[in-house]
Amino acid sequence: VDREKGELSARFVEVETGRVIAEKNPALPLNPASNAKVVTAAAVLARLGADHRFKSGLYGEVTGGVVARLVLRSNGDPSLSSRDLEKLVKVLSDASIKRVGEIQVDQSAFDPRFVPPAFEQQPGEWAPFRAPVSAVSVDRNAFVVRVAPGRSGEPARVSVDPAGFVDIEGKIVTEQKGKGKSLRVEMRPKGSALAIRLSGHIAADAKATAFAKRVDDPRLYAGYVLRAMLKRRGVAVDGGVSEGGNGETHLLAEKSSEPVSVLLREVGKHSDNFTAETLLKALGAATSRRPGSSADGAAAVSEWMKSAGALDSSTRIVNGSGLFDANRISAASLVAAQIAASKEPKTGSAFVDQLAVGGVDGTLRNRFRSKSLRRKLRGKTGTLARAHSLSGVVLGDDGRPRLAFALIINGIGTKADEQRRRIDRVVEKAAAER
DSSP, X not given: OXXXXXXXXXXXXXXXXXXXXXXXXXXXXXXXXXXXXXXXXXXXXXXXXXXOOOEEEEEOOEETTEEEEEXXXXXXXXXXXXXXXXXXXXXXXXXXXXXXXXXXXXXXXXXXXXXXTTGXXXXXXXXXXXXXXXXXXXXXXXXXXXXXXXXXXXXXXXXXXXXSSEEEEXXXXXXXXXXXXXXXXXXXXXXXXXXXXXXXXXXXXXXXXXXXXXOSOOTTHHHHHHHHHHHHTTOEEOSOEEEXXXXXXXXXXXXXXXXXXXXXXXXXXXXXXXXXXXXXXXXXXXXXXXXXXXXXXXXXXXXHHHHTTOOOXXXXXXXXSOOSSOOBBOHHHHHHHHHHHHHOTTTHHHHHHTSEETTTSGGGTTSOOSTTTTTTEEEEEEEETTEEEEEEEEEOTTSSEXXXXXXXXXXXXXXXXXXXXXXXXXXXXXXXXX
């Protein structure tokens, strides 16, 4: 690492004794990339609890089969899906509700800043990993565009899932067989919704293709999707979609999320930025008793780290996902956090369970496949353009953590695969010697 002018912070510690068995610049604060999710998950478990569930629901007064104002509300469920909305709509339909006046989306559980800190560093990125955060979301505030060829010379078949929010403009032409495909996509806000302009071609014999994009402004996204679902169910909607409805208390249909211990698997195993940032704001709401904000969530993470003996003067927590150039954490802090979180009596097992399993699942499914570490290594990966990291624990034969480790490399913009192989070799050697 030094030869290539990068920076390294690393530490390996025996969990039971606390003995440091190897280290290099352990107190050096570096960009941990997605290893920031380690402390986010630990703080969320400690403060919200492994069994905490989020609530989402439809509210309104029913008079003669009509709901004059239908309110969609959630207190920050990151897993709320279009399928969940369909189930809520079915409850209304089964209750013989035939007409809705207007739809309001109650986003009051979170503050109005829906772009997480540091995400503004890449504003033109429309991929779902940069999706905005809102108290009421749907499908992680992203959507899928599907393109299938039609007959040669005719427009291709294009659909958006979920429907209702994105307007398709332009067209993709179906070319003769053997022409392959070339698709061009332009995104732009359209009022409170979104427009996507498509152009290019797809051959008549080409396979259907699909791609995911994020929404730009999520505040009314779920409301537009809800309106489209109501109409498909035969429920008329007279008015538009707006933000509000905080005062509506009459519950018509409700959905509870999976417990936090399950939701966190998206964070630890699959490194889902949207879930991490949403849970950070929910943490902020729970600890500040005001609308959830990233700043209050970050403060709660720092406070948990302090209580766990994992905070030092150089630690900087800005967002919950580790995306872009935001946070600074040392290997020593990460190791201390891993040990404290895994030893917590009420939530320790949930913390370890949400991490990726070496050689088995998540971002580690193709790493640590040796007999000695497969299933025994639980860890969190991190990858940015110039930041690579890995932290975690190695379990003993009794299933309890026996080795905790963290390695963070900053400043090398090439050879990502080689960096990962080097990290893995160091971890394998340390584990073998214990």
